[in-house]
Amino acid sequence: MEHQVFEQQGHHIVSLTGEIDLETSPAARKILLDTVDTSTKLLIDMASVTYIDSSGIAILVEAFQRAKKKGGQVAFISLNPAVVRVLSLARLDKVFSIHADMESAIHAQP
Amino acid sequence: MTNNPMHLGLILMAASDSPDVQILMHSFSAYGFELHLVSDGETALSSIPTLKPDLIFLDVTQPGLSGFDTCLQLKEQDETKHIPVIFVTTPTDTVSTVKGFSVGAVDYVTKPFQIEEVIARITTHLKIRNLQVLLEEIIANLQTEVAERQRAEEALQETMRMVQEANDRMKNDLAAAARVQQALLPDILPTFPGVGFAWTYRPCSELGGDSLNVFPLNDDHVGLYVLDVSGHGVSASLLSVTLSRVLIPRRDPSCLFIQSTGSPDTETLASPAEIATRLNRMFPMSEDGRQYFTLIYGILNIRTGEFRYTCAGHPPPLYLSPNQELRSCEIGNVPIGLFEDSQFDEGIIQLEPGGRLFLYSDGVLEAKNESKEIFGEDRLQKILEATQRGPLQASVDGIVKSALDWTGTQQAQDDLSILAFEWTPAVNTETPTKLDTQVILSHRFSARATDLSPARTMTRTALNNHGWHSDIVEDIVLAIDEACQNIIRHAYGGECDEPITLSIELHDHNLVVVLEDHAPTVSPDCMNPRAFDDIRPGGLGCHFMRQVMNTVSFEPSSTGQGNCLRMVKSVG
Structure with a gap:
């Protein structure tokens, strides 16, 4: 798994690539939580995430909950069908803020 | 001091000649001592290299170089500093007595001489000097011995370091060789429609002599083998690795598995017996008689379930039919490399759908418990029957576990290799089967x-x-x-x-x-x-x-x- 973190229009964007599984989720967790701690507007770009399992879902929930606690916002961008399937199995597709692209996500986070 | 028993020691005295001194000379002679009299300190110092006195008397009142200065010069030189010096003083001259000790004298005597007292003091100091010499010799010997031991210890440590280095190098080499060998084992078995494979390989040491593999030969045929090089360790492993490389099918005319006819269109597969014959020519047993190997090589037709094989000195394959009948499919051939002109027979096993075939090395059946009783075919059969309904890999793992449990250790006594497959042909809609x-x-x-x-x-x-x-x-x-x-x-x-x-x-x-x-x-x-x-x-x-x-x-x-x-x- 690889990642990039950058800022755009006041939003911190974490772009993840590859598989988030038992092996890679500890690294992904650190990246997300570190960014949540320094940002109030976080967008997680998952366009290049090809696989996610329960350990990956768990860190998304943790980042989401931590951001909420400090009054921040987290949204997800460009989920591919495999990731959407797992989010829906976890019934998180109705809980998370999910957007088709970065532009709509930025508009939705004023 | 000389070794002459009649001559207990040479005493040098620097003093003016006097009746006292004359009496002393006579008395010394009577007690076995030789007294050499000189008149002053300079003469005493210059005569020492020649006389080599055992003890020196210096008169504090001697002419020329004073007794004290003479004594100081004696004590400054390595050659003379050990010679005991006794001052000759007068009974009232306490100052000289004290000064004498301060410049290195061991004693003093006063004039007029009390002969017995002087002799007693001389004897005492010569004894002390002798003991000192003896002690110095002992110390010197000990120091020599300690130095020699230190040198020996350093040499031993250097040797041990070299042995350790060589051992580390060897361990690294063995580990690298083991990795090479492991790399030649099938990492992921190829999948073929209608046939599932499972295998295990447990070398008895870091380097084993067993090898196994599965590979496609063409659309319908799969080749597979298990081999066991005689012995263990580096030499067995080297041959095993070489064989693993040779037994990889390649797209070239020299490939062992292709019966080349000169045209790619008419190439046919070399039969198992032909493979054994070719290997027998390529790997004749070395002159020391230790390097030969057993082999089971077969070709499975994945469409028909026919397994054509040869078994060269290797344990026969075990066929487990779907209705749990276990059959040992023995054909007798000698191991590869033993005889130049060996002929190898072939056997054919027609698998039924759901039938399983197990190829294994002798380390499985011959695993011994503490009473030297072998694991044997009956126990193997029980494991195979008990695990028949589970996954094939679990069956293979079950055999290894049972064999190791039987030996009471988790380290295999001999290399354990098992390669198994289950023939479960795909349902053919044109010719329906019960499968x-x-x-x-x-x-x-x-x-x-x-x-x-x-x-x-x-x-x-x-x-x-x-x-x-x-x-x-x-x-x-x-x-x-x-x-x-x-x-x-x-x-x-x-x-x-x-x-x-x-x-x-x-x-x-x-x-x-x-x-x-x-x-x-x-x-x-x-x-x-x-x-x-x-x-x-x-x-x-x-x-x-x-x-x-x-x-x-x-x-x-x-x-x-x-x-x-x-x-x-x-x-x-």
Whole structure:
């Protein structure tokens, strides 16, 4: 798994690539939580995430909950069908803020 | 001091000649001492190299260089500083007495001389001097001995360091060689429609002499072998590695497995007997008579289930029919390399659908317990029958475990190699058969997070090859992945090198996934689904498994130990 973190229009964007599984989720967790701690507007770009399992879902929930606690916002961008399937199995597709692209996500986070 | 018993010592005296001195000279002579009289200190100093006195008397009142200065010069020189000096003073001259001691004298005598007293003092100081000499010799000898020991110890340490270095180099070389050998074992067995393979390889030391492999020969035929080089260690391993390289099919005319006719269109496969004959020519036994090998090589026709093979000095294959009849398929040939003109017979085993064939090295049957009783065919048969309904890999693992349990150790006494396959031909719509089971994938891997991604890739590939929709494939991949995580985290209690065995079979229109481990038994209660926001490890994964699979259940392990999870997905 690889990642990039950058800022755009006041939003911190974490772009993840590859598989988030038992092996890679500890690294992904650190990246997300570190960014949540320094940002109030976080967008997680998952366009290049090809696989996610329960350990990956768990860190998304943790980042989401931590951001909420400090009054921040987290949204997800460009989920591919495999990731959407797992989010829906976890019934998180109705809980998370999910957007088709970065532009709509930025508009939705004023 | 001289060694003459009549001459107890030479005494040099610097003093003016006087009646006292004359009396002293006579008395000394009577007691066995020789007295050499000089008149002053300079003469005393210059005569010492020649006379080599054992003791010196210096008169504090002597003319010329004073007794004290003479004594100081004596004590400054290494050659003379050890010679005992006794001052001659007058009874009232306390100052000289004290000064005499301060410049290095060992004693003093007063005039007029009391002969017995002087003799007693001389005797005492000569004894002390002799003891000093003796002690110095002992110390010198000890120092020499200590130095020699130190040199010997340093030499020993240097030798030990060199041995350690050589040992480390050898260990590294052996580990590197073992890695080379491991790299030549099938990492992931190729998948063929209608046949599932399983294998295990346990070298008895870091380097083993066994080798095995499976490889496609053409669209319909698969080649497979197990070989066992005589002996163990480096030489056996080197030959084993060489054979592993030779026994890899290549697309060139020199390939061992192709019976070349000069035209690629008319190439035919070399028969097992021909392969054995070629190897026998290529690898004649070395002159020391220690390097030969046993081999079982066969060609499986994956469409017809015919297994044509030759067995050169190797244990015969065991065929387990679907109705649990076990048959040893013996054909007698000598090992490869023993005789230049050996002929090799062939055998044919016609597998029935669901039949399993086991090729193995002699380390399996000949594993001995403490009473030197061998594991034997009967015990092997019981394991094979008991595990027949489980995944093939579990059956192979069960054999190894039972053989090691039999020996009472987890280190194999001999290399243990087993290669097995189950023939489950695909249902042919044109010629319907009773067969309703098809092996999709049989894979074993370590309980490590890094092994999960390759396992997912293999599962995806195997399922995609059968044309199921990607949504179904991804659901099954997810369920298997979550189950493996639970095995790693909960059954094994963390990552380890213990195995996870995955088997996917198609039973009619149901994909049956079986995952087995060797961990302590886990309570099925942990499989209860939790609320979706319960993100404790395991809870969400179990939820996923139950969501995407039709059934998820714990079953008794086919090997009688560990856990067995069975998940079914309808693909009808």
